[in-house]
Amino acid sequence: MAISIYRGNIISSRSWDELDVHERGYVVVEDGIISGVHDELPEEYEKYDICDYGDRLIIPAFSDLHMHAPQYVERGVGMDCLLFEWLNTYTFPQESRFADRNYAGVIYPQVIRDFIRHGSLQVNLFSTIHYEACDLLFRMLIDSGLYAYAGKINMDMNSPEYYVEDTEESIRETERFIKEHIDLCNRVKPIIIPRFAPTCSKKLLKGLGELCRKYDVGIHTHLVESKAEAAWARELFPMCTSDGEIYEMTGLLQGSGPKIFAHVIFPTETEDRIFRQYSAVSVHCPDATTNITAGIMPVTSLHEKGYDIAIGSDVGGGHFFGIYRQISRALQLSKMKEFYEEDYKRAVFANAFYMATAAGGRVFGNIGKIEKGYKFNALVIDNMQDEGFRIPVLEALERFCYIGDDRNIRERFIDGVRIDPDEVYRKLIEK
Amino acid sequence: MAISIYRGNIISSRSWDELDVHERGYVVVEDGIISGVHDELPEEYEKYDICDYGDRLIIPAFSDLHMHAPQYVERGVGMDCLLFEWLNTYTFPQESRFADRNYAGVIYPQVIRDFIRHGSLQVNLFSTIHYEACDLLFRMLIDSGLYAYAGKINMDMNSPEYYVEDTEESIRETERFIKEHIDLCNRVKPIIIPRFAPTCSKKLLKGLGELCRKYDVGIHTHLVESKAEAAWARELFPMCTSDGEIYEMTGLLQGSGPKIFAHVIFPTETEDRIFRQYSAVSVHCPDATTNITAGIMPVTSLHEKGYDIAIGSDVGGGHFFGIYRQISRALQLSKMKEFYEEDYKRAVFANAFYMATAAGGRVFGNIGKIEKGYKFNALVIDNMQDEGFRIPVLEALERFCYIGDDRNIRERFIDGVRIDPDEVYRKLIEK
Numbered sequence: 001m002a003i004s005i006y007r008g009n010i011i012s013s014r015s016w017d018e019l020d021v022h023e024r025g026y027v028v029v030e031d032g033i034i035s036g037v038h039d040e041l042p043e044e045y046e047k048y049d050i051c052d053y054g055d056r057l058i059i060p061a062f063s064d065l066h067m068h069a070p071q072y073v074e075r076g077v078g079m080d081c082l083l084f085e086w087l088n089t090y091t092f093p094q095e096s097r098f099a100d101r102n103y104a105g106v107i108y109p110q111v112i113r114d115f116i117r118h119g120s121l122q123v124n125l126f127s128t129i130h131y132e133a134c135d136l137l138f139r140m141l142i143d144s145g146l147y148a149y150a151g152k153i154n155m156d157m158n159s160p161e162y163y164v165e166d167t168e169e170s171i172r173e174t175e176r177f178i179k180e181h182i183d184l185c186n187r188v189k190p191i192i193i194p195r196f197a198p199t200c201s202k203k204l205l206k207g208l209g210e211l212c213r214k215y216d217v218g219i220h221t222h223l224v225e226s227k228a229e230a231a232w233a234r235e236l237f238p239m240c241t242s243d244g245e246i247y248e249m250t251g252l253l254q255g256s257g258p259k260i261f262a263h264v265i266f267p268t269e270t271e272d273r274i275f276r277q278y279s280a281v282s283v284h285c286p287d288a289t290t291n292i293t294a295g296i297m298p299v300t301s302l303h304e305k306g307y308d309i310a311i312g313s314d315v316g317g318g319h320f321f322g323i324y325r326q327i328s329r330a331l332q333l334s335k336m337k338e339f340y341e342e343d344y345k346r347a348v349f350a351n352a353f354y355m356a357t358a359a360g361g362r363v364f365g366n367i368g369k370i371e372k373g374y375k376f377n378a379l380v381i382d383n384m385q386d387e388g389f390r391i392p393v394l395e396a397l398e399r400f401c402y403i404g405d406d407r408n409i410r411e412r413f414i415d416g417v418r419i420d421p422d423e424v425y426r427k428l429i430e431k
Numbered sequence: 432m433a434i435s436i437y438r439g440n441i442i443s444s445r446s447w448d449e450l451d452v453h454e455r456g457y458v459v460v461e462d463g464i465i466s467g468v469h470d471e472l473p474e475e476y477e478k479y480d481i482c483d484y485g486d487r488l489i490i491p492a493f494s495d496l497h498m499h500a501p502q503y504v505e506r507g508v509g510m511d512c513l514l515f516e517w518l519n520t521y522t523f524p525q526e527s528r529f530a531d532r533n534y535a536g537v538i539y540p541q542v543i544r545d546f547i548r549h550g551s552l553q554v555n556l557f558s559t560i561h562y563e564a565c566d567l568l569f570r571m572l573i574d575s576g577l578y579a580y581a582g583k584i585n586m587d588m589n590s591p592e593y594y595v596e597d598t599e600e601s602i603r604e605t606e607r608f609i610k611e612h613i614d615l616c617n618r619v620k621p622i623i624i625p626r627f628a629p630t631c632s633k634k635l636l637k638g639l640g641e642l643c644r645k646y647d648v649g650i651h652t653h654l655v656e657s658k659a660e661a662a663w664a665r666e667l668f669p670m671c672t673s674d675g676e677i678y679e680m681t682g683l684l685q686g687s688g689p690k691i692f693a694h695v696i697f698p699t700e701t702e703d704r705i706f707r708q709y710s711a712v713s714v715h716c717p718d719a720t721t722n723i724t725a726g727i728m729p730v731t732s733l734h735e736k737g738y739d740i741a742i743g744s745d746v747g748g749g750h751f752f753g754i755y756r757q758i759s760r761a762l763q764l765s766k767m768k769e770f771y772e773e774d775y776k777r778a779v780f781a782n783a784f785y786m787a788t789a790a791g792g793r794v795f796g797n798i799g800k801i802e803k804g805y806k807f808n809a810l811v812i813d814n815m816q817d818e819g820f821r822i823p824v825l826e827a828l829e830r831f832c833y834i835g836d837d838r839n840i841r842e843r844f845i846d847g848v849r850i851d852p853d854e855v856y857r858k859l860i861e862k
Contacts, residue, residue: 072817073817073819073820073822075830075833075834076759076829076830076831076832076833076834077822077826077829077830077833078826078829079759079762079780079829079833080762080779080780094820097820103819106818106819107817107818107819107820110817110818110819287763290763290766290767291763291766293766293767293769293770293777294770295770296767319759319830319833319834320833320834328507328510328750331510331511332718332721332722333767335721335722335724336721336724336727336764336767338724339724339725339726340771346724348511349510349511386503386504386538386541387537387538387541388504388534388537388538388541389504389525389528389538391504391508395508395509398507398508398509398510399506399507399508399750400507401507402506402507402508402510402750402751403506403507403750403751405836
């Protein structure tokens, strides 16, 4: 059995509002799984070498639960546009380029490199409608070492004529994708990705719903992202009282895989019921919902109602890969919501850190905490101190989330194995 | 006459809503002043060497019009607190440490280094009440090469007993500060800095007002920063109908120096009049007003009413030095304001870039544009492109403001002279 021992300032979420801190503590990892976290090293481990990170912090790796891989090159451009203008000017033309597998072969290694660089080691991705490019992304994710859900997206209406699918073919290709990828790797799994209700016919959603049940896979889509989007969805699906019900009625919540819904800004009681009933996961993407002027997810109210809430970068609607930065952004938005909505109670740092690590990681198994029984998917980050004044370790973690960047991430571990963004990138482009 | 010629993608604000772009253009600098910007190099300059920055961007240096130098070590910590809790827990104890000039000698070089690192080459600073530490900061600013307004702050009431001044002494020390520093340097000038109305007695403000007139210096303070602050100020100064009138009535707008007011979130018609009448400058600090849940400055409405608006990092209420990031944050907040306030029209990229460069620079003279007659206070930044897809130069500038950082700033010029953050830091701590 391979045993590794790491020492540093260990910080991990105990719950939604509590952080566990072991200053200069020890984490013992056996075959990639944490077997214990200790303030004093137990005698039995004294014979082992200790990898000592000094005053640096050891924290769970971040999970990015909603990101559009083909929108990589749109990061931080076209931000003066609103959603539909942005989709038509930037996103749809860009995504349509992935009809060329070679283009995907240039872009996707950069996406994977940047996830690793910024410490997002579990990811859940949108792609495009193109089988070949999606296959390539999936195989690159396997080669990279990341934990991931990925697949082929579906859209058969209300889309530009150069970027739309035939309904039958969309279902057929999705089934082929699931069959060919479902058993390739334990870390990387297919998921069904209808773009969002307004671009999917009822027939398409029903076909995908059957695949969910048949192959027991999950779903990843957008939900009540903006008032305009929710209203449009209800208009197109008049038999449904809310956006969430569209996915329920078409059978898309029938698989045992994760049900992951990005944004959830204006949930109704139907969504409240659906999230509880199906143990669905909502994804807060603070930068993106600001950039498209969609509104602010009611994080604390959703938590009180029992929603699971993770965090997503939503690149390219969001502009920045670092989930650590979405932690601070979530707190800023939460304050703005409190400012504008009298009844709303803002979130605090421990809540946002929990969403970014424990809540997001759980979607991938025993991941997201530095705790016995969890996989050692972790980061070593700088204890960001200035000359002449010392702040406590919890404040150093807070500072990292507000002003740190990839330079301050010193080590990245997946299943207890070190992973390096540039090495992975080289491997992917050379292959 | 020293002539230098630089080539690159030159971008500068023509006006509030127009950007000038010279792709692969030339900027000719004579003795630190721009003598021309050209698409084709005029024949007369052909004999000179050209410093060619390739596809990189040449832009005006940023101005940070509101920042608290002693709050440097508070960057990104204690952000779960609201304003008054944060002041009492973090800020006042921290600022009181600057009674020790040696402590200032450790902290202030880091502040100056980080300004330069992030391309803020014109700055307007809060300090502390301590003469010695303020003198040190002022002299370090001179040595650094930065353009700056700085001084000693004033507060004689509603402050903790360990960090408050006697009224007479505060006025006396401020006068001494102005006399000893006003003629030291053309780039660095004293300014009067009453902390904010609630911590300054009428007697103190009147005394400072006399100094404004006597020495013809400007004022830098906070104005209608939050509803709570504005209400408190009105309660303490019942003879005034609004926060702005307090400074007018006590004579603080009588000097010919700049009148710089941070935040201006809830201006009344009195502020509208005062800003026009005194050509005052309002400073938008997006991160800070979010962090303290104060609200969102009505940037576009203020512009329409004729306000000059610059941008500030407001470190430590704001957490990040880069004014480029405040550009993107200003746009995000503007969208949130549009979302919540139906009549509000959001700002666009050109507006925010103008505030961060042209509007802020003007406070320091002919600074803030890459245009004939302006000082060459400029940055060379990366043209942030990805592998496999090219974006236009204006989008590359937008991307830099959203996701770039100090690594992407390749050169910094003040009065046409290159300046390096680490060299300046070494010089300051060795002195």
